[in-house]
Amino acid sequence: MPQFWKPGTEKPRLLDDEEGVIDFYCGCGGRFGDSSIERLRQRLPVYKYRTAILYLVETHSTTIVVGETGSGKTTQIPQFYLKEAGWADGGRVIACTQPRRLAVQAVASRVAEEMGVKLEEEVGYTIRFEDITKNGVTMIKFLTDGVLLREMMDDPLLTKYRNIKRLMQAAAVEAAAVVVMIENLGKDVHLVHS
Numbered sequence: 001m002p003q004f005w006k007p008g009t010e011k012p013r014l015l016d017d018e019e020g021v022i023d024f025y026c027g028c029g030g031r032f033g034d035s036s037i038e039r040l041r042q043r044l045p046v047y048k049y050r051t052a053i054l055y056l057v058e059t060h061s062t063t064i065v066v067g068e069t070g071s072g073k074t075t076q077i078p079q080f081y082l083k084e085a086g087w088a089d090g091g092r093v094i095a096c097t098q099p100r101r102l103a104v105q106a107v108a109s110r111v112a113e114e115m116g117v118k119l120e121e122e123v124g125y126t127i128r129f130e131d132i133t134k135n136g137v138t139m140i141k142f143l144t145d146g147v148l149l150r151e152m153m154d155d156p157l158l159t160k161y162r163n164i165k166r167l168m169q170a171a172a173v174e175a176a177a178v179v180v181m182i183e184n185l186g187k188d189v190h191l192v193h194s
């Protein structure tokens, strides 16, 4: 049974539920016990839905995922694509847009840390005046909606993204504009919304 940490009671520790996916606080111990980053990932709400999300994006050109803030949409879904669906195989890139530069940098650093890789290699980001990616190496690229729009001005058909799956973060009006423009190009768009 899940237990909650109430004021004045002993700090609970984490135990796996029956499926070994969701952990609940119970008993005593450190904040996250001895959990690895992988176990922290598995506790995020979105983790339970990874198979459903992968199925939907594989079978539909547009998928909208709605979840609470902090549920893991931004940091986890690109990793599902990469690790479990192999969408970055063969030099392909998974792009994830964010509305703000700081969000791009923070989430890219976080995902690189979770994957245990150096930022700029498998995981990178592009914001105005700063491109922390490596051609042929970067598999998950975070960028602002503005940078993607700018790339579309230079390359209206987004030819360099011909084979990528796109994960859009819809937190701003411009994100919706990007989705409409990319859909008009016949590209796949996967929209994540909180």
Ligand SMILES: Nc1ncnc2c1ncn2[C@@H]1O[C@H](COP(=O)(O)OP(=O)(O)OP(=O)(O)O)[C@@H](O)[C@H]1O
Residues within 6 Å of the ligand: 044, 067, 068, 069, 070, 071, 072, 073, 074, 075, 076, 106, 107, 109, 110, 193, 194
């Ligand atoms: N830079 C970071 N440092 C430490 N932990 C982080 C960082 N970014 C995210 N996290 C952790 O990862 C979890 C999932 O965050 P994520 O950004 O994927 O959620 P989200 O559902 O996309 O939220 P939002 O809708 O606000 O963008 C957070 O609850 C937080 O615990």
